[in-house]
Amino acid sequence: MEERELIERSQRGEKDAFQELMVLYQRKIYSLLYGMVWNREDALELTQEVFVKAYRSIKGFRMASSFYTWLYRIAVNLALDFRRQRVANPEIQKEVDPPNGGGPDASLLRKELNAQINRTLGHLPPQQRAVLLFREVEGLTYKEIAKVMGCRLGTVMSRLHYAREGMRRALAPYLKGGD
Amino acid sequence: MKKLLLLGIISTVFITSLSSIALGEEAGIGVRVILASHQEKALDARLQDIQKNLDTLNYSSYQLLQERSFRLAQGQSGQLPLTGNKELYVKLLQEQGGTAEIAVEILQGGKGIFKTTAKLKKGGTLLIGGPKHEEGVLILAIAAQGP
Amino acid sequence: MPDCSRVASLLEKYADGALSQDETAFVKGHLKGCQRCRKELDELLAIREHLREAVQAEVADAPLAGIWEGVAERLEAPTVMERIWWWVKALVFPVRPLKALAWGAALVVLFLVTLPLLTAPPTPRVVVESVESEHPIMIFQGEGETTIVWLFEKEERKEGMR
Numbered sequence: 285m286e287e288r289e290l291i292e293r294s295q296r297g298e299k300d301a302f303q304e305l306m307v308l309y310q311r312k313i314y315s316l317l318y319g320m321v322w323n324r325e326d327a328l329e330l331t332q333e334v335f336v337k338a339y340r341s342i343k344g345f346r347m348a349s350s351f352y353t354w355l356y357r358i359a360v361n362l363a364l365d366f367r368r369q370r371v372a373n374p375e376i377q378k379e380v381d382p383p384n385g386g387g388p389d390a391s392l393l394r395k396e397l398n399a400q401i402n403r404t405l406g407h408l409p410p411q412q413r414a415v416l417l418f419r420e421v422e423g424l425t426y427k428e429i430a431k432v433m434g435c436r437l438g439t440v441m442s443r444l445h446y447a448r449e450g451m452r453r454a455l456a457p458y459l460k461g462g463d
Numbered sequence: 464m465k466k467l468l469l470l471g472i473i474s475t476v477f478i479t480s481l482s483s484i485a486l487g488e489e490a491g492i493g494v495r496v497i498l499a500s501h502q503e504k505a506l507d508a509r510l511q512d513i514q515k516n517l518d519t520l521n522y523s524s525y526q527l528l529q530e531r532s533f534r535l536a537q538g539q540s541g542q543l544p545l546t547g548n549k550e551l552y553v554k555l556l557q558e559q560g561g562t563a564e565i566a567v568e569i570l571q572g573g574k575g576i577f578k579t580t581a582k583l584k585k586g587g588t589l590l591i592g593g594p595k596h597e598e599g600v601l602i603l604a605i606a607a608q609g610p
Numbered sequence: 611m612p613d614c615s616r617v618a619s620l621l622e623k624y625a626d627g628a629l630s631q632d633e634t635a636f637v638k639g640h641l642k643g644c645q646r647c648r649k650e651l652d653e654l655l656a657i658r659e660h661l662r663e664a665v666q667a668e669v670a671d672a673p674l675a676g677i678w679e680g681v682a683e684r685l686e687a688p689t690v691m692e693r694i695w696w697w698v699k700a701l702v703f704p705v706r707p708l709k710a711l712a713w714g715a716a717l718v719v720l721f722l723v724t725l726p727l728l729t730a731p732p733t734p735r736v737v738v739e740s741v742e743s744e745h746p747i748m749i750f751q752g753e754g755e756t757t758i759v760w761l762f763e764k765e766e767r768k769e770g771m772r
Contacts, residue, residue: 303678303682306677306681307678311674314674315665315666315669318669318672319661319665324672328672328674328680331677332681332684335681336684339685340685340689397660397664401660403521407521409750409760417665420657420658421661421662426626442746444622446762448622448657452653452657455657459656459657515756518752518753519756575742576743576745577742577747578740578741579739579740579742580740581736582736582739584735584736586735587734587735587736587756587757588736588756588757589736589738589756589759590752590757591758591759591760592759592760593745593747593761593763595763
């Protein structure tokens with residue numbers, strides 16, 4: 285079923301239509317939120333919150349803008365609020381287990397790299413982190429990012445530059461010689 | 464009699480108000496220069512009282528490099544040399560009712576690169592961080608130490 | 611190489627596919643013969659790759675099938691507005707005991723809501739009034755009555771790239 289029709293039916297209160305819409309976007313939203321909080325339970329919880337909020341405010345969505353930027357905006361604002369409320373505690377932050385594949389050495393290197401990525405992301409100001417994730421992981425253009433974050437194009441590029449500098453410094457040992 | 468009593472009350476209130484808004488003579492300002500890094504997990508024991516303040520920054524290691532307490536009169540500055548050809552100046556602008564208004568300036572090679580003014584109450588900490596040093600960053604922890 | 615400084619300022623946009631055709635051609639041409647700039651581009655792309663791998667590996671494993679259940683459950687629960695409306699209806703409902711109970715509860719809620727408004731909020735212990743800086747800065751609140759001013763020092767450009 286076409287996305288436009290799903291949105292219109294959701295706006296009329298049809299939850300099954302909204303569920304289909306949710307399935308289309310849950311992976312993208314989870315991906316962004318995981319990048320922001322780096323914790324599975326928190327990211328799952330926030331993903332649910334995003335869709336609850338989206339359903340309750342979908343009547344206010346105008347077809348003129350794209351649905352996914354509207355959804356991303358809800359997600360990034362929730363993630364920023366979440367980070368503001370959460371105490372930054374290194375002991376609580378769980379490190380990511382490496383994905384499948386590779387020998388024990390590859391797994392250890394991956395785990396170490398993921399831990400370093402987590403630490404570095406954790407040090408970035410939340411707005412920089414969000415912009416970095418939108419560009420590098422979600423593949424949004426500068427213009428799309430500016431729309432989602434509600435800021436100017438120049439601000440997007442500046443935040444991206446500083447975020448990349450932070451990542452480059454922290455990941456330098458892993459970048460030497462290339463992978 | 465009633466007029467005299469009224470005059471007495473008004474005078475007391477006026478003088479009390481004056482003294483409460485009167486500018487303080489001097490204030491104690493504490494400055495700590497800290498090196499923060501990701502090299503290892505360690506907190507200098509002398510920084511335990513501000514551990515909660517530092518926790519926000521998410522570094523794993525905090526080491527106290529310098530500590531100085533200034534007793535500053537209004538308009539007076541204290542100076543502290545920093546690494547990287549930098550200097551720190553802290554000036555008391557005024558002290559009023561337990562709140563110290565200060566100006567903090569960082570100079571590099573004699574040229575001002577950063578300046579801020581802030582009001583500090585006892586118990587509050589201003590952290591200025593970011594300048595690179597060795598494998599980490601410098602953090603200046605500035606606190607009012609009370610009259 | 612004099613072109614290196616110009617390419618260095620365009621490299622991020624090049625990696626993001628955000629340059630004009632002419633600029634893209636210029637950067638591409640330069641990269642063919644400049645190992646230093648190519649290395650910088652490779653680093654940018656490697657960061658992207660590492661970040662994507664780390665996030666996408668987690669997303670592939672994540673138990674997203676249960677998301678709708680949680681969402682549906684929350685949508686069933688009344689919202690704050692729906693709860694308020696219930697109390698409003700209760701206040702005009704003709705049954706006496708319920709009306710009395712509703713009025714009593716409404717007064718309690720009113721008292722609790724206005725109480726914080728009557729109590730003056732504590733003034734923060736640190737107030738930053740002004741900042742002047744050569745470097746970009748950020749100001750934010752930290753834990754334990756802390757205000758943090760963070761300076762982002764620009765990295766020195768290497769000699770050959772000026």
